[in-house]
Amino acid sequence: MVVSPVVSPDRESVVPAPASVAFVTSLRARGAATAVHTGSVTLTYAALADLVDAAAASLGTGRRLVLLAADNSLDSLVTYLGALSGGHVPLLAPGDRVQHLDRLVDAYDPDVVAGAGDGGWQVVARHDDPAHQLHPDLALLLPTSGSTGSPKVVRLSHTNLDSNARSIAEALSIRSTDRAVTSLPLHYCYGLSVVHSHLAVGASLVLTDLSVVDPCFWELFDTTAATTLAGVPHSFDLLERSGFADRDHPSLRVVTQAGGRLDPATVQRFAALGRERGWDLFVMYGQTEATARMAVLAPELVESRASSVGAPVPGGTFRIEPLGEIDCGFGELVYSGPNVMLGYAEHAADLARGRDVHELRTGDLARFGADGLVEIVGRRSRFAKVVGLRIDLDQVERDLWQAGHPSHCVDLGDAVGVLTERPGAGTSVTDTVRRLHGIPASAVVVLDGLEAPRLATGKPDYPGVKEILGAHRASRPATTGQMETTAAGEGDRVVAVVALYRELLDAPHATADTSFVDLGGDSLSYVEVSLRLERVLDALPGGWHLFPPRDLVVAPSAARPSRSWLQRVETSVVLRAVAVLLILANHTHLSFVPGGAHTLLALAGFNLARFQLTHRSRGDRAKGVARSALRIWAPSAAWISVVAVVAGTYDWRNVLLLNQVLGDWARWSDHWHYWFVEAVVALLLGTAALMAIPAVDRWERRWPFAFPLALVGFGLLTRYAVVVPDAGPYRGANAYVLIWLFATGWAAARATTTAQRLLVSAIPVLTVPGFWPSMPMREVTIIVGLLVLIWVPTVVVPAVLGRAAAVVASASLFVYLTHFVVYPHLMATSSVLAMAASVAVGVAYWRLWLRVESLSATVAAGVSARVAGSSVAASSLAGSSATGLRRWSRARPARSTAPRPVADSATTTAMFHPETSAADPSPEPACVATTTNIVMPQAAPR
Structure with a gap:
């Protein structure tokens, strides 16, 4: 395609057309090799290339800024690759958090918004012509703080994407026969790098948005013979609780971990399990600013060096910058390599800038071991890593002040600590942080009614704040100190349950009188909800899914087994x-x-x-x-x-x-x-x-x-x-x-x-x-x-x-x-x-019958969709029927209006499914694969 020249803001000369991304331009050359599995659809690289070309055309001519409300669907993947293929610049964001999308729209005024609406996948043009000057090296924009919604984004180049994809593929020895399951969100740099590194070597992807605790996830994993599983520390916690160690998945070859520090004992436990079962565990370290990953700890070193993050990926180097004149044995970790970002952006004007960062100051305090491997010993910057999300603590503070809660935030390791001046504001503060930043309520520790200590300069004493919150957390009668586990009375436990429902069921309207069933809970969410509820209530009563929180916390239940090798079963x-x-x-x-x-x-x-x-x-x-x-x-x-x-x-x-x-x-x-x-x-x-x-x-x-x-x-x-x-x-x-x-x-x-x-x-x-x-x-x-x-x-x-x-x-x-x-x-x-x-x-x-039911449901959904035709449905992003793509479209018509056919749930009756009897009053759905229907217009709007 012909890309319009971009005028540099620094000089009047015309800069060259943007470069391409090799793993995107090479899709068609891989021909009949398998590229994508969805459970119901298998696409070759050639077929994927056709869809990508159509998606690129649908985004229009000229270089456009495309806000992609991403999910782990074929539509989302194709639109993302189409944007890269067409020379556009995608800005990725989580598709289920409307507030975050609002912030990004306000800050960057994108030309196009794409995402899942009530009528299927939608591509909405907001401007007839490109509205921004985009630097020719600019390929991708990723939020700095995972899904926290901060308008500060990382500017990544074509070279960043290609070099890091190749480096990771080499470090992990990814083969063309590998199949990686999308166990992490595509809008998250770690999940996206899984896509890049596998496409770079001609491997394939298994697309799913199911949780690792869902039996349907593992049925899809085994059915498609997936080889690679990626996880953040929270993923490994879920794996341990859901019986992963007792299951055998013959095709599994590689398990990777990043997104935060995993306890060394857990690292060693999973490494030993992998050695026993025939798969390798790679521990990695990375940041969005380095495109994804900077270091890899090889499987043969994982058990002996479980506290290390390993050596730099091919092409990268580390150095330690001392903190001062006194050598204390560690300093700030600084990384150099072709995957280091161009720089940050905070508003649309920044997108015309070129490179202004040449090495990455990670903000992590580190040292080199005797063997040269990197060991992270702490954080220097005002960021925290909680449940795999990188959290901008300053942004959290700003949001709380704007919400009327003067507060100061610190990193407590596995939680965000908040000290707020307003008495009785604990519940409101927790809900605000959870809603705006995607942090589980269990990972927010609040102490209200207390002013923050100050230094002599009048600045907040953050070490003092951390000490106060740490003591407060330790004084509460809980095993983890998190909100879920520390409720001292029934009222506090009701608040904890309501907050948990709001988080896990994405139900901000949850109250003390709405049960799991009332909020639309189903078998897909049951496992994780029940695990988390056990932290609040120790054990659950029979039929807990029918109790509203105010009744659930007082309902009689049996005690939790005292030994980890025991299990309570209905x-x-x-x-x-x-x-x-x-x-x-x-x-x-x-x-x-x-x-x-x-x-x-x-x-x-x-x-x-x-x-x-x-x-x-x-x-x-x-x-x-x-x-x-x-x-x-x-x-x-x-x-x-x-x-x-x-x-x-x-x-x-x-x-x-x-x-x-x-x-x-x-x-x-x-x-x-x-x-x-x-x-x-x-x-x-x-x-x-x-x-x-x-x-x-x-x-x-x-x-x-x-x-x-x-x-x-x-x-x-x-x-x-x-x-x-x-x-x-x-x-x-x-x-x-x-x-x-x-x-x-x-x-x-x-x-x-x-x-x-x-x-x-x-x-x-x-x-x-x-x-x-x-x-x-x-x-x-x-x-x-x-x-x-x-x-x-x-x-x-x-x-x-x-x-x-x-x-x-x-x-x-x-x-x-x-x-x-x-x-x-x-x-x-x-x-x-x-x-x-x-x-x-x-x-x-x-x-076998579950597979038959799943296939039948998929076929029925496809027939239903064809009968229904391509009538236009109301355009609203998933997660909010009142605010969606139309909200940001400036009244322009949606450019892709074909509804996505959704398979009906079909299952064996509850009489023969104890999973249903432990979860939902309706029969538990079988592992139904959804057929994805992408309809793209042939020409851009004029």
Whole structure:
């Protein structure tokens, strides 16, 4: 393309056209090599180059300043690369923080704004012609303080980007066969450098915005055979808490860490884990001002030199500048190399300047070890690094003063400390810092009602402030000293929970009366929210997601296990796993403890009440229960159909789950294998029909405990053959006879008082005996299972067993479906082998079905989007429906208005998913991949 010449502000001569970025211009030359995976879409480099060219054209002619509200999507990546390819200058910012975008728009008046709006990906032109003089060396603008929203940005050149990409690729030995998952935001210099370094060598990217604590993240990781994982210290904390050490990811080759100091013990622990599992850990050090990374500690040195950040990347050098005449063994670390920035910018006029920085004064105090490796010993500047974000403490202070909170801020290592003069302003200060700077409430320590100490010169005594806040933090009864963990009373804990919800759920409207469910919490956010809530409340009560904060902090809960190798697990999860294993043990003759299937039937009623019959509308509740039945029938019908065709064991009645209605009740045969599935589906459909009746729906809401008891009463009429004929010797497989057992589980979920639990407990004790007169052990199993479910909400087990139980429980339907085909072929060899193989095949089918559901949802979304066409949706950035791209467009039309198709969530029913039962009242969505649709105009506006 032809780039308009730029007039230098320093002289009247015309400066040359801007340089290019090699890893962008070489995209097409890599041809058919794979460039990007999204879970549903795989793009070659040639296909990516086509999209990048279209994106470059959509941004207009002339060199334009493009504010990119970035996320980890294909749209965002393509628009970013398109800007570089077209000679434009992208200014990256987090797409979910409107206040930060406001500041950048005010300071730089960008020509184009691009981001995700309600109608899909949007590219909005704010000026007909380029409005800025952009220096020809200028390639990229990145905020200095991560996502804090400071208008001060780093000016990076084309050489900066290319040189650092090559240096990192060489230092990490990145191969063309590597696949890096986007575990960090693209607007963050570390996350962006992962993109640059992999594209520079022809490697590929796995795009996702999922958290490392989300099982769907790891399913995508394994499915795409990703090799590289990047993380900041907070990422490693989440990895440890989510059981990363107990999982095996065969394709993982490299784990990298930067974004702040990681505790040396944690470094050594992960290095040892990597050595055991076959992957390398690289510890790195960098700053935005050096494009990304300046130093790398090689894997072979990580365990022995865990406190070091390593040696400079290829092409870079370090020196230590003494702090004064006295040699104290350390000084300020200064870096030189081709990746050092051009300089800073604070307003649009600065974008015409050339290089005014030739070496980087890092602001870090450091020393060289005997082996020449760099050791960071402290900070010299007024920046802090918290949860991977570089925080400008002066900007935080300015924001607090502007908000009416005269304050002074210091770096407390893993938190920002704030001393404010206003009494009682602690909560407001924390909320302001969290909202404007993206810092978790847990990483803000506030002491209010106290003036800052002063030096003789009248300046704030920041060391004194730090000492005061450090003493205040240590005096509070907490393990970490953070706000989340230090609430002294119920009121403080309510404030901490509300602040946590506002942060993690991006819900500034959260109050003491809005629960996790009210705020739109789902299974994707559940894991991290529950982990963080445990820091506030020590342990969580059953159904915590339904409690508003003011009730949650006083709700009774079991104590946290005292040993780290123990885990507290919901009893329903353990019971589900044990029940299906008992079924397998009986069928493989490993033991004879019957009753597992009937216990599962009661658990189905239990989970129905907890997660389907919530405060949603009548129509939504009825549809939700019906969908649950469908999600049981679909994988069952698919499996039974295949076996019917291949082996001829079953027929169409089994496929439709109608054997109970149309089958032969005179004798037991293989056609009765799936009586349990038929019973659950029939009972769910019956419940859906009941909930669709307005009067019944009102009764259930008005009398949530009495209603299932009434169903138990009706069920006892069929159990004792009062209203229907006796079903004969196989009545234990008949859905209408088992209504009482299903309703007992429902009632157990609704029992909230001791009296109610005693009443529900009496039901199995009095009604189960005699139902199977020839099998008293079956009756004992069911009674014990129900009593444990009623009285023991959680159990403490070894963490390894807890995770295993969750997997088996999640796959219980699929294990039940497949085991009839698996175990008979292995019984002669070993009952243990037959049982183990049955579990393995069932888990495999479960995972396969999740992929099928995900693909189906993606296809359905694509069809829906095509039917809907490309109608224009309201243009607003994600995170604020009231303020979005239109807000900064100056009334110009959006230039790309095609809506992004979003896949529907499809999942196996909550009856067979303990993850759902521990999180959301609606079924937990499967790991659904979203198809990305990029529609770019062919010509720029005139």
